[in-house]
Amino acid sequence: MATKILVTDDISQAGIDILSGLEGAEVVVRTNLAPDEVKEAIADADALVVRSQTRVTRDVIESAKKLKVIGRAGVGVDNIDLEAATRRGILVINAPDGNTIAAAEHTFAMMISLARHIPAAHRDLLQGNWNRKKWIGVELRGKTLAVLGMGRIGTEVAKRAKAFGMTVLGYDPFLTEERAQSLGVKRCDLDTAIREADFITVHTPLTKETHHMIDAGRIAQMKEGVRIINCARGGIIDEVALAEALETGRVAGAAIDVFEEEPLPMDHPLRRCANVVLTPHLGASTVEAQENVAIQVAEEIVQVLRDDTFEHA
Ligand code: NAD
Numbered sequence: 001m002a003t004k005i006l007v008t009d010d011i012s013q014a015g016i017d018i019l020s021g022l023e024g025a026e027v028v029v030r031t032n033l034a035p036d037e038v039k040e041a042i043a044d045a046d047a048l049v050v051r052s053q054t055r056v057t058r059d060v061i062e063s064a065k066k067l068k069v070i071g072r073a074g075v076g077v078d079n080i081d082l083e084a085a086t087r088r089g090i091l092v093i094n095a096p097d098g099n100t101i102a103a104a105e106h107t108f109a110m111m112i113s114l115a116r117h118i119p120a121a122h123r124d125l126l127q128g129n130w131n132r133k134k135w136i137g138v139e140l141r142g143k144t145l146a147v148l149g150m151g152r153i154g155t156e157v158a159k160r161a162k163a164f165g166m167t168v169l170g171y172d173p174f175l176t177e178e179r180a181q182s183l184g185v186k187r188c189d190l191d192t193a194i195r196e197a198d199f200i201t202v203h204t205p206l207t208k209e210t211h212h213m214i215d216a217g218r219i220a221q222m223k224e225g226v227r228i229i230n231c232a233r234g235g236i237i238d239e240v241a242l243a244e245a246l247e248t249g250r251v252a253g254a255a256i257d258v259f260e261e262e263p264l265p266m267d268h269p270l271r272r273c274a275n276v277v278l279t280p281h282l283g284a285s286t287v288e289a290q291e292n293v294a295i296q297v298a299e300e301i302v303q304v305l306r307d308d309t310f311e312h313a
C-alpha cells in the first residue's frame, strides 16, 4: 500500500517535490477542508503537513488510523493538539527558523507603516486627496522599543531597531545579561518594558502564560500614545481591550498580523478603528520563507517515514 502524505494547507511546490520523491509515496493535496473533511482525509494517512489554517484537534488526531508524523510548515504549533498527538505516539515537527527573517521584516514593515500612516495616506490619496498635513508621523530614531520575547524573531527585530537608532528593551525569561549586552539590548522585566516603551512588539508563542499578556490592566500601565505591534500570535493581546484603547487614543496605533480568530470576523472591533494597520497573517509570506519551511519540513517527514519503513522491514 502506498504511503499517503496528506497536505491540507498551501505549501511551496519545493516541499511537495521532496515529499513526492519518497519511494512509494502518494502526496494528496486537499486545502480549505471543513473539520469533518479533514477527519475523513486523514483516516488512512501516514503523514500530515499543515500551516496554521488547519486545526489539528484531538478529534482529527483520533480519526487517523496510521498517522506517524505531523509536519508544521512554520514555527507555531498552537493549531495542533500536542497532548493528543503524543498520546498516540505521533511525532510533531516544525520548521523553526525558515521564516524568521520574513517575520522580522514584516514586523518592521508594520512598525514603519504605523509610524508614518502609510496605508491610511495611500487610501486617502487614491480617494483624490493630497493631505500633507493630515499624515504627519513620528520617527523611530530615539524612541524606545520593547521586544516581548527575545527568541529568533524578537532578536532579529531588535537588531533592526538598533540600526534605526532605537533604544531596545528586551523581556524574556531566557534572555541572559551577556546575550542582551552583545545585542545592545537592555534586559528588563515585563512591568518596566510596558511602562517605558513608545513601541511594543510581541514575539512569544501563544501559551497559557502569554494568553492576554497584554490586557486592559497592562495597557493602563503603558505610556499615553504607545504603539503596539503583534506579528506573533492572536490571543497574546486582548483585542477587545486594544480596540477600546485605540478608540480613546490611549494607544496611538496598532499593527496586527495575527488574530484570535482567523480570518478576522467582519464585526470585529479592530475593523472599526482608524489608527490600525491590519494584515491577514502575512508574517511568513515571502517566496524565500515559504520555500525554506516547506523544504525543512518535507525533508524531516521523508526521514521519519524512511526510518519507519526501515524499522518495519
Ligand atoms: P522562538 O521560540 O525562537 O522565540 C520565542 C521566545 O519567546 C523565546 O525566547 C521564549 O523564551 C520567549 N517566551 C516564551 N514565553 C514567554 C513569556 N511568557 N514571556 C516572555 N517571553 C517568553 O520563536 P520565534 O521563531 O521567534 O517565533 C515567535 C512567534 O512568532 C511565535 O508565536 C510564532 O508562532 C510566531 N510567528 C508568526 C509568524 C507570522 O506569520 N506572523 C511567522 C513566524 C512566527
Ligand code: MLT
Residues within 6 Å of the ligand: 051, 052, 053, 073, 074, 075, 076, 077, 099, 283, 284
Ligand atoms: C508560523 O508560526 O510559522 C507562522 O504563523 C507562519 C505560518 O503559519 O505560515
